[in-house]
Amino acid sequence: MSSIKGICFDLGSTLLRFDGSWNQTTIQQGMDRMVAEMDHPKFLDPVFQEKFLQALEQSRIDREHDHIERPTRDTLRTVFQQHTGLSLSEAVLDSAMQALYSISQLSWKEMPGMRQVLEALSKDGYLLSIISNAADAEDVHRLIDRIEIRSYFDPIYISAEVRYRKPRKEIFNMLLDAWGLPPETLVMVGDTLNADIIGAQQAGMHQIWLERDLRPHENPEDRERIIPEKTASSLEEVPGLVRSLA
Numbered sequence: 001m002s003s004i005k006g007i008c009f010d011l012g013s014t015l016l017r018f019d020g021s022w023n024q025t026t027i028q029q030g031m032d033r034m035v036a037e038m039d040h041p042k043f044l045d046p047v048f049q050e051k052f053l054q055a056l057e058q059s060r061i062d063r064e065h066d067h068i069e070r071p072t073r074d075t076l077r078t079v080f081q082q083h084t085g086l087s088l089s090e091a092v093l094d095s096a097m098q099a100l101y102s103i104s105q106l107s108w109k110e111m112p113g114m115r116q117v118l119e120a121l122s123k124d125g126y127l128l129s130i131i132s133n134a135a136d137a138e139d140v141h142r143l144i145d146r147i148e149i150r151s152y153f154d155p156i157y158i159s160a161e162v163r164y165r166k167p168r169k170e171i172f173n174m175l176l177d178a179w180g181l182p183p184e185t186l187v188m189v190g191d192t193l194n195a196d197i198i199g200a201q202q203a204g205m206h207q208i209w210l211e212r213d214l215r216p217h218e219n220p221e222d223r224e225r226i227i228p229e230k231t232a233s234s235l236e237e238v239p240g241l242v243r244s245l246a
Contacts, residue, residue: 003246004206005181006127007238009153010166010190011140014210014235015114015130016147020107027053034099040092048083055079059135067168069159072135073097094138101139108143113236118152120239129175130156131188133195137161166192167199176203187245189238193226194219201226206245208232 009015020026031053035043042048052075059070073093080088088096121128130153134140137160144150155178157171164170176183183204190196191210200207209228230241 003185004126004187004242005185006129006175006179007121007187007189007242008129008131008175008200008205010188010192010196010210011130011132011143012108012134013191013212014189014196015111015118015149016108016143017111018104018107019109022104026104026107027056029103030100033102034096037099038092038096042080042084042086045083048080051083052076052079063165067165069133069135069163069165071137071160072100097136097138098142101136101142105139105142105146108147110147111235113234115149117235117238118149121242122152124239126242127179127181128153129179131166131171131175132157133159133165135160166190166195167202169199169203172199172203172205187242189232193222193228197228198226206230208238208241210235210238 012018031049035049055075055078056072059072059075062068063070073096076096077088077093080086118128130144132140137158140158140160144153144156150156155175157174159165159171162171162174166172172183172188175186179186184206187206187208188196188200188203189208189210190200191212193209197207197209207228208230210232230245232238232241
């Protein structure tokens with residue numbers, strides 16, 4: 001019997017691919033959609049919009065250092081209150097987040113072979129989970145439901161809900177506690193060396209890195225200092241690599 005009992009997947013750029021380029025244009029388009037759909041004159045204020053974009057960028061910088069998630073809805077709530085002296089209801093925040101992420105939602109597509117891989121692993125009896133670094137939990141839940149893969153995974157951890165981001169041990173320990181399994185029986189599959197792979201290593205889990213090109217904000221030295229246990233050039237290689245770890 002295999003010594004591997006469970007497999008944890010990253011979501012973005014692992015199970016799903018972004019069909020386009022995530023840049024300032026994408027963010028601005030989301031902002032424009034949010035402003036257009038919000039029935040509140042203060043959203044039209046360009047000074048408020050600029051402050052919100054600046055706060056989002058600062059949140060991104062901060063979380064890269066301490067790996068604590070700053071949910072986008074919290075950032076919007078804080079900036080709006082500081083700028084206007086007014087509070088936003090949860091219903092308005094829900095609508096704002098859905099509008100803000102509506103543009104990027106359309107660009108997420110299934111990785112080639114994703115459904116076949118999940119089906120094969122499920123049939124082989126592996127437990128499956130998702131741990132995703134994301135600043136808006138509902139955005140992730142909508143993606144999961146849109147591509148109809150929720151039934152494969154239990155549990156699903158999103159940093160915007162649990163506040164910890166990979167590679168923090170806390171988010172991996174949540175999975176270990178939920179499954180009640182030792183870390184050496186689990187495999188982390190992901191595309192980021194400095195989050196998925198190093199986090200799994202620190203937690204004592206096996207790791208499969210889904211290799212991809214270096215992104216602009218990533219440190220090239222990570223390729224030298226973080227060595228994954230296994231490397232896959234495509235998601236379709238994962239079942240065979242999991243079997244090899246047994």
